[in-house]
Amino acid sequence: MSKEQPLSRMPELDALRGISALMVVAYHYLYRYIxxxxxxxxxxxLMSLGKYGVQLxxxxxxxxxYWSVQNSKMGMDFIVARVAxxxxxxxxxxxxxxxMITFFGxxxxxxxxxxxxxxxxxxxNFLGISSIDGVYWTLSYEVVFYMWVFIICTIFxxxxxxxxxxxxYLLxxxxxxxxxxxxLKSISEKVFLYKYIPFFIIGILSFKAWEFKHIRNTDTLLAFMVILISTYINANDIYIYILCIGVFYLLVNGKLGFLNVKPLTYLGMISYSLYLIHQNFGYIILGRLESIGVNIYLGAFIAFSLSVLVSTIFYYAVEGPTKNFLLNSYRKKINRSEPYTIKKSETI
Structure with missing residues (x-):
């Protein structure tokens, strides 16, 4: 991956997202459902390790x-893009x-x-309201992370x-x-993302290393202090920190080109829709298949295939078109002429 390669066309990111989605699906279908x-x-x-796909x-x-922030001309650009x-x-x-749950139970x-x-x-879920699907909990953390990025960018x-x-985080x-x-622990977790901010920081630090080829010493020191302290505090998860750091070291040094294969990049492209619909939908399918004697491995494959199919429909019928429509409408309103088309490497 060269420095000149546009970030919006980083197939390695799509591949990593596809791998993350596979990890989470495997965890739900072959561990949690059982x-x-x-x-x-x-x-x-072994499939219990798939839950760490969320950290990735x-x-x-x-x-x-952080790339999106660098390319946003004003704060509202960032907000509209995230909402869309x-x-x-x-x-x-x-x-x-x-x-699906109402009809099939x-x-x-x-x-x-x-x-x-x-x-x-x-x-x-931060307000004590149960989720229609348990996987939605991560979106709460994403939204709060976006909020803090917006606040910092606007003020500082x-x-x-x-x-x-x-x-x-250190404070x-x-x-x-x-x-x-x-x-205090509740506030730390829900407002300041205490458990997960180190993983966002790994991503930001990696972007700065890739895009700018240099990072100020203060940034580097504090970021690595966060990662080291988090690793110490969450000693049981030390391997996921090492894995994430290793993966992103390889990414920014152009060593993950071998992941640029169609199945992974395609899964990465539809990963948000797949993440949103796979769990309870898949559980319903697994339950029906198991009731007629289908082997759990075959059942998981069928559930995964159907989830990919539905996610593909979601992506092409909802996710892509609505995002393009909303952003193009926004650009038209603020008198920007260039049309928007969805970029594969954008994330949740």
């Missing part, structure tokens, strides 16, 4: 969102999932219509995003150490 519902199979312990998603998000990216597919996904995951309406607030300037995110860490209260 743990919750299956009476015929045992959960595959957060790293990718940090990388690409997240909300149309999300709204369709919650309606789709709610409808899924024990313990049924919700009333009022809960469906409340899920429109994308950070609803885009060049200070990494510095201030790292410094605030919160100290606060949690000296004032160990449930309220």
């Amino acid at each position: 743990e919750l519902y299956s009476t015929e199979a045992e959960a595959i312990s 998603f957060f790293c990718i998000s940090g990388f690409v969102i 990216r997240l909300y149309p597919a999300y709204i369709c996904a919650i309606v789709f999932t709610y409808t 899924l024990e313990g995951r049924e919700h009333d219509f009022i809960t469906l309406i409340k899920n429109i607030v994308i950070f609803h 300037g885009k060049e200070h995003v990494l510095l201030l995110l790292s410094a605030s 919160i860490t100290g606060g949690n150490f000296f004032i160990d209260t449930p309220i």
Whole structure:
């Protein structure tokens, strides 16, 4: 990957996103579903590692969102782009999932219509509102991350995003150490993203290393302090930190070209829609297949294939067209002539 290569055409990012999606799907279908519902199979312990695909998603998000900030001419550009990216597919996904569960049933995951309406607030789980689909919890963290990036860029300037995110994390860490209260921990997690901000920082730091070929010493020092402290505090997850750092080191040094294969880049392209719809939809399919004696591995393959099919429809019918429409409408309103077309490497 050369420096001259446009970031919007980084197939390695799509491939990484595709791998992240595969990890999460494997976790849900071959571990979590078996743990919750299956009476015929045992959960595959190795597949439990698939849950860490979320952390890899957060790293990718940090990388690409900082790129988006660099290319935003004004704060409203960033806000409109994020809303257009997240909300149309999300709204369709919650309606789709709610409808599927209502018609076909899924024990313990049924919700009333009022809960469906409340899920429109994308950070609803921070307010104690249950999700139509459990995977939506990550979107709350994404939205809060976007909020902090916007605030920092507006008040202090885009060049200070990494510095201030790292410094605030270190301050919160100290606060949690000296004032160990449930309220502070809740605020730290939901407002300051205490558990996950280090992964966003890995992405931002990697982008700066790739795009600018230099990082100021203060930024570098604080960012690595965040990662090291997080690794120490969350000792059980040390391997995911090492994995993410290693993957992004290879990315910024152009060593992941071998991932540029159609299946992975395609999954990366539809990964947001796939992430939104695969869990409960897949559980319904797995349950029906298991009830007629289908092997769990074959069932998982069928559920995955159908989820990819539905996600493809979502991408081409909802995610891409609505984002293009909203952004082109916005550009027209502020008198910008260049049309917008969806970029494959944009992330949630």
